[in-house]
Amino acid sequence: MTADLGFVKGKVDLTAHVDLSLVKEAAARIK
Amino acid sequence: MPPAAPSTLPRGPCCARHGLEDKRDYTVVEAPFPTMRAMLAEKKVDLIPGVLPFSLDPSCARSPGPIFVQRDAIGETEMIVWAVRKPFIDKNRAAMVDFMEDTLRIVRWYLDPANHKAAAEIAGRRHQAAGRAVRLAVHEQGLLPRPATCCPTSRRCKGTST
Numbered sequence: 315m316t317a318d319l320g321f322v323k324g325k326v327d328l329t330a331h332v333d334l335s336l337v338k339e340a341a342a343r344i345k
Numbered sequence: 346m347p348p349a350a351p352s353t354l355p356r357g358p359c360c361a362r363h364g365l366e367d368k369r370d371y372t373v374v375e376a377p378f379p380t381m382r383a384m385l386a387e388k389k390v391d392l393i394p395g396v397l398p399f400s401l402d403p404s405c406a407r408s409p410g411p412i413f414v415q416r417d418a419i420g421e422t423e424m425i426v427w428a429v430r431k432p433f434i435d436k437n438r439a440a441m442v443d444f445m446e447d448t449l450r451i452v453r454w455y456l457d458p459a460n461h462k463a464a465a466e467i468a469g470r471r472h473q474a475a476g477r478a479v480r481l482a483v484h485e486q487g488l489l490p491r492p493a494t495c496c497p498t499s500r501r502c503k504g505t506s507t
Contacts, residue, residue, distance in 0.1 A: 332497070334496050334497075336434060336438065336441055336442055336445055337445050337449075337494070337495055337496055338496075339442050339445075340442045340443075340444075340445035340446040340448075340449055341445075341446075341449055341494065341495075343442075343446050344446060344449060344450060
């Protein structure tokens with residue numbers, strides 16, 4: 315889809331660039 | 346809206362799928378979201394993106410209705426995300442965690458049904474043009490388009506937690 319939209323030519327694996335540890339660390343504080 | 350606004354993304358692939366090409370078969374007009382409903386009603390445009398909370402306005406429901414939904418055009422998406430470069434996080438992680446803690450607290454407060462009336466009043470003040478729609482969305486329908494975890498729900502974006 316990213317290629318279809320014209321932003322990049324190849325495919326992008328978003329999961330390789332996502333790190334939610336910061337959010338989960340914050341969530342752990344308020345549980 | 347700007348031609349490259351996120352809400353325009355589904356239009357291109359969907360129109361192309363039906364043989365419609367920008368500038369050849371249709372013209373894109375830029376306009377602020379709060380004005381789009383009136384532009385559609387006054388027949389100044391033929392198609393607008395139904396973006397929350399404006400799409401919840403009852404007068405929008407009286408329009409001919411949706412032609413397609415975003416999921417049909419480009420699949421599952423996360424349209425609005427916060428992204429930070431790793432060096433910035435590495436340098437400011439403690440402050441960023443504090444910030445996210447505050448964010449999670451306020452998101453949970455807004456999503457708590459016990460606070461919907463107060464949340465609707467706040468949202469209505471912040472977005473006067475769409476106040477009625479926001480109050481409807483938050484108070485009567487209990488709808489806020491974000492998860493309480495502040496994490497993506499799309500399987501494409503879940504990523505790692507390490």
